[in-house]
């Protein structure tokens with residue numbers, strides 16, 4: 001069982017009753033014959049109909065089916081539910097689901113649907129076509145957003161800006177300035193690394 005199955009299981013077990021019944025409704029919406037198991041014949045049309053084309057294939061079904069029974073049981077479908085609801089991204093290099101740490105183009109990060117993300121392999125091997133070259137991993141991005149939020153709140157308190165939009169504006173501004181600082185750090189490291197390699 002990989003990390004995503006464990007995460008989904010943890011969320012389901014600790015969820016409130018309303019969320020659990022949402023999960024059960026999701027399962028029933030795919031389990032047409034009510035057999036309490038989802039076959040590939042039920043899975044594929046559902047996924048295609050709902051626009052989850054990158055997951056509408058046999059290898060992805062097999063990935064979900066950790067029990068190896070050929071039918072998805074309830075918890076396996078909760079993994080799918082989690083993947084869909086959490087908006088997990090797919091690698092823009094190899095189309096694989098980004099299960100762990102990934103790299104995101106910081107120029108496109110704010111563009112939601114048009115964000116550009118890569119798995120470690122595609123990032124390392126430069127196996128992608130994209131006009132930008134500034135990438136950071138999701139943990140650094142999250143940490144920077146926290147710092148930016150704090151800065152935003154401090155600015156907000158100092159200047160006592162009334163409108164809630166002001167916070168968003170400050171956050172956005174500080175986020176890019178924090179990114180700029182990280183870029184500099186990365187660029188410096190890269191330059192040092194290159195120099196060392198040449199030497």
Ligand SMILES: [Zn+2]
Nearest residue numbers: 091094119122
């Ligand atoms: Zn990839």
Ligand SMILES: [Zn+2]
Nearest residue numbers: 105107108132
């Ligand atoms: Zn980009």
